Amino acid sequence: xxxxxxxxxxxxxxxxxxxxxxxxxxxxxxxxxxxxxxxxxxxxxxxxxxxxxxxxxxxxxxxxxxxxxxxxxxxxxxxxxxxxxxxxxxxxxxxxxxxxxxxxxxxxxxxxxxxxxxxxxxxxxxxxxxxxxxxxxxxxxxxxxxxxxxxx
Amino acid sequence: xxxxxxxxxxxxxxxxxxxxxxxxxxxxxxxxxxxxxxxxxxxxxxxxxxxxxxxxxxxxxxxxxxxxxxxxxxxxxxxxxxxxxxxxxxxxxxxxxxxxxxxxxxxxxxxxxxxxxxxxxxxxxxxxxxxxxxxxxxxxxxxxxxxxxxxxxxxxxxxxxxxxxxxxxxxxxxxxxxxxxxxxxxxxxxxxxxxxxxxxxxxxxxxxxxxxxxxxxxxxxxxxxxxxxxxxxxxxxxxxxxxxxxxxxxxxxxxxxxxxxxxxxxxxxxxxxxxxxxxxxxxxxxxxxxxxxxxxxxxxxxxxxxxxxxxxxxxxxxxxxxxxxxxxxxxxxxxxxxxxxxxxxxxxxx
Numbered sequence: 001x002x003x004x005x006x007x008x009x010x011x012x013x014x015x016x017x018x019x020x021x022x023x024x025x026x027x028x029x030x031x032x033x034x035x036x037x038x039x040x041x042x043x044x045x046x047x048x049x050x051x052x053x054x055x056x057x058x059x060x061x062x063x064x065x066x067x068x069x070x071x072x073x074x075x076x077x078x079x080x081x082x083x084x085x086x087x088x089x090x091x092x093x094x095x096x097x098x099x100x101x102x103x104x105x106x107x108x109x110x111x112x113x114x115x116x117x118x119x120x121x122x123x124x125x126x127x128x129x130x131x132x133x134x135x136x137x138x139x140x141x142x143x144x145x146x147x148x149x150x151x152x
Numbered sequence: 153x154x155x156x157x158x159x160x161x162x163x164x165x166x167x168x169x170x171x172x173x174x175x176x177x178x179x180x181x182x183x184x185x186x187x188x189x190x191x192x193x194x195x196x197x198x199x200x201x202x203x204x205x206x207x208x209x210x211x212x213x214x215x216x217x218x219x220x221x222x223x224x225x226x227x228x229x230x231x232x233x234x235x236x237x238x239x240x241x242x243x244x245x246x247x248x249x250x251x252x253x254x255x256x257x258x259x260x261x262x263x264x265x266x267x268x269x270x271x272x273x274x275x276x277x278x279x280x281x282x283x284x285x286x287x288x289x290x291x292x293x294x295x296x297x298x299x300x301x302x303x304x305x306x307x308x309x310x311x312x313x314x315x316x317x318x319x320x321x322x323x324x325x326x327x328x329x330x331x332x333x334x335x336x337x338x339x340x341x342x343x344x345x346x347x348x349x350x351x352x353x354x355x356x357x358x359x360x361x362x363x364x365x366x367x368x369x370x371x372x373x374x375x376x377x378x379x380x381x382x383x384x385x386x387x388x389x390x391x392x393x394x395x396x397x398x399x400x401x402x403x404x405x406x407x408x409x410x411x412x413x414x415x416x417x418x419x420x421x422x423x424x425x426x427x428x429x430x431x432x433x434x435x436x437x438x439x440x441x442x443x444x445x446x447x448x449x450x451x452x453x454x455x456x457x458x459x460x461x462x463x464x465x466x467x468x469x470x471x472x473x474x475x476x477x478x479x480x481x482x483x484x485x486x487x488x489x490x491x492x493x494x495x496x497x498x499x500x501x502x
Contacts, residue, residue, distance in 0.1 A: 006368040006407060010351035017352060017360040020398045022313040029310075078306045087308015094308055103308050111304035114204050128307060 033093030036086065040097045044070050067098050074102035079110065104128040156279070159376030161369070162343045168490070169278035170335030172285075172328045173223035174445030177212040179294065179320030182434075182442065185424045190446040191321075192219055198295050198320060206244065209293035212322040213238070213249040217289055220445075224285075224326035225333060231255050231326070232283030235274050237266040238291045238437050239318075240300060245291050255287065264362075264391050265345070265466030266290040267323060267441040268485040272342040275487065278329045285329075290464075291322035292436030301355070301471055314357040316393045316435035319423060323441025325449070334492050337452040340459075341377055341488040345369035347468065349481040355474045359396020359420075359432055362465040365482030366392060367403040369463060373486050374409060381411045385457045388448060390440035390464035390484075391420035393433035419443035440464040448489070455493035462487050 008016075044066040051057040051065035077083040083103050087094045094100065105125065112124035126133065158164050175192045183194030193215065200208035213236065221228055234253060236246035237260035250257035262269040270288035277283050295305055297318040303309055328335070348368045352361040366389055374380060381387060381404075392400055397418045404411045419440045420433035444462060451457045463486035469478065 005346075006348065006364055006371060006403065008350060008364065008403060008406065013350040013352075013364065016399060016402060017357070017395075020402065021357055021360065021395050024313060078308075081306060084306050084308045088310055091310040100308075103306070107304035107306040107308075110306055111299055128303065 029091055032090045035093070036090035037093035037096060040070065040094070040099055043073070044097065070098050071102040074099040075106045078103050078106040083107075101129060101132070104132075158341070159372070161346070161372040162341055162376035163276065164341055165275050165279040165339055167279045167281075167329060168338040168340055169275040170328050170331040170492070171337045171339065171449060171489070172226070172326045172331050172333070172335050173220050174323065174325040174336060174449045175216045175219035175223060176442035176446035177216040177219075177322045178438070178442050181294070181317075181428065182319055182321055182423055185428060187423055187443065187447055190450070191442060192216070192446065195320075198293070205293055205295035205299075206240065209238065209240075209245045209291055209296050209320075209322070210248045212293070212320075213245050213289055213291045213324070214252055216291075216322040216324040217249065217253060217287060220324035220326050221287065224328070226285055226326065226328070228253065228255070230285045231287045233258060233274065233277055233286045234289070235260055235270040235286065236289035236291075237261050237270065239263065239297050245293075245296075245322075246289060249289070262464075262483060262485065263466030263468050264292070264435055264437050264439065265464040265483050265485050266437040267444060268390070268462065268464035268487060271325070271327070271339060271462075271487045272344055272485050274327045275339040275342055278327055281329065283329070286327045287324060288327060289322065289324040290437040290441040292318050292320070292438035294318045294320045294436075297436060311431055312356045313431055314354070314359065314393075314395050315431045316358060316391065316420060316433055317424065317428075317430035318436040319391075319420075319434045319439040319442065321436075321438035321442040323438060323445040325445055334453070336449040336492070337489045338492060339487050340490050341373070343369055343373040343376065343486040345372075345484040345486070347481045347483045349479050351479045353474075353477070353479045355469060355480065357395060357432075358435060358467040358480065359391075359393035360399055361467050361469075361480035362482035362484065363392055363396045363399035363403060366396070366400050366463060366465050366484040367407065369484040369486050370400075370404065370411075370461075371407060371409060373461070373488075377488075381409065381415070384459055384461045384488075385415065386448075386460040387411060387416045388440075388443075388460060388462050389416070389418045390466075391433065391435040392418050392465055393420045393435065395432050396465070397421065422447065452489055452491040453493075455491050457491055458494035459488065459490050462489055
């Protein structure tokens with residue numbers, strides 16, 4: 001090797017990179033996620049209570065109603081180009097409630113519409129939510145089987 | 153015998169090909185940045201009146217190319233080669249713009265190093281007297297890059313502090329062997345970089361992935377040309393961003409060739425202000441292309457800068473290689489640019 005080439009081994013460079021890269025702001029991130037996530041939950045709770053108390057739903061239907069309202073609101077906010085900013089600000093606070101799932105469905109739909117309804121929107125609709133569905137449903141099937149074997 | 157070579161990686165361009173004119177088209181976010189007033193055109197929105205962002209990027213390339221040709225005072229038919237590239241799969245922005253321009257076209261992919269790659273090759277074509285005029289372009293678009301490399305635009309993911317923001321912009325420069333008027337700058341040397349990979353796998357930290365390649369090219373160029381950092385008024389890197397620039401300074405220190413910190417700028421840090429929430433800075437082919445054409449060339453032309461080292465840096469990964477767990481190879485190409493007023497060339501006249 002001639003001498004002018006850079007001489008640093010990957011392990012030493014990894015150490016340098018770690019020191020040079022600013023870490024995510026833990027406290028700020030947790031605080032933002034907490035208050036935004038809390039507000040989302042309050043909206044959900046309000047929707048559920050409205051369903052149960054004003055619209056005479058059963059409690060189970062009320063919570064279903066809350067989920068529908070949150071998904072609808074997220075879809076509208078995603079379409080309006082606002083939700084990505086909320087997500088950037090609040091991280092998991094905007095995501096962990098069912099809102100994250102709605103955003104993960106609506107954003108590829110918007111993005112890939114231009115490539116056509118079938119091979120664009122249709123094919124790419126589940127690019128983000130797909131893995132969650134595959135392993136979520138897969139896990140629930142497994143748990144269901146285990147449950148059936150033990151308790152039958 | 154390759155008489156125009158200097159050392160391992162550098163070539164000397166005795167005819168000193170001139171950059172006749174440059175043009176830079178940018179998006180609204182770049183227009184609001186610190187360099188906003190310098191660009192030839194700031195588009196009203198990201199779609200630039202087109203049906204898709206891909207079409208918008210292509211139109212920006214086309215408009216920048218035509219503006220550069222017009223400013224250079226040459227006719228489209230005088231251009232013998234069009235060298236251009238971008239970030240998209242199959243470099244569609246460059247090649248579809250080339251379809252409209254109908255010029256002999258060589259498409260380039262060097263990720264974000266494309267502008268310098270084009271300048272290296274263009275100046276070689278001129279110095280070899282294979283052409284009188286060559287057009288070099290490079291472009292990127294936040295919205296097209298985002299969907300290809302990351303997530304849909306409206307997906308609300310959180311960006312890490314080391315992430316960079318892809319510049320929406322297209323730069324074009326007309327190079328000439330026989331300038332009819334005073335050129336903006338002259339290219340005296342070109343250094344083609346090696347692909348260097350020190351094992352960075354985080355696609356959200358491309359500055360760190362590219363810094364070793366940048367250091368490698370700088371070391372090669374300094375040794376080949378027997379120059380040192382103090383011989384350049386500025387050393388301008390393409391899109392290392394805050395993290396990558398700091399790592400470059402540190403790497404050069406560790407190699408015993410420290411750079412002069414206040415003469416070492418990065419286009420990715422120049423193009424956005426800290427309030428624009430771009431984390432570690434700008435990136436993309438367009439980043440170094442628009443800063444070169446709108447900011448650096450005019451300063452060279454006026455003689456405010458005498459000699460600079462301009463180096464675009466590229467991260468050569470693809471979404472597929474990243475998913476398969478490969479690390480990110482970097483590459484950096486450099487050219488030495490001289491002001492037409494700086495005919496001082498005393499001890500640097502190699």
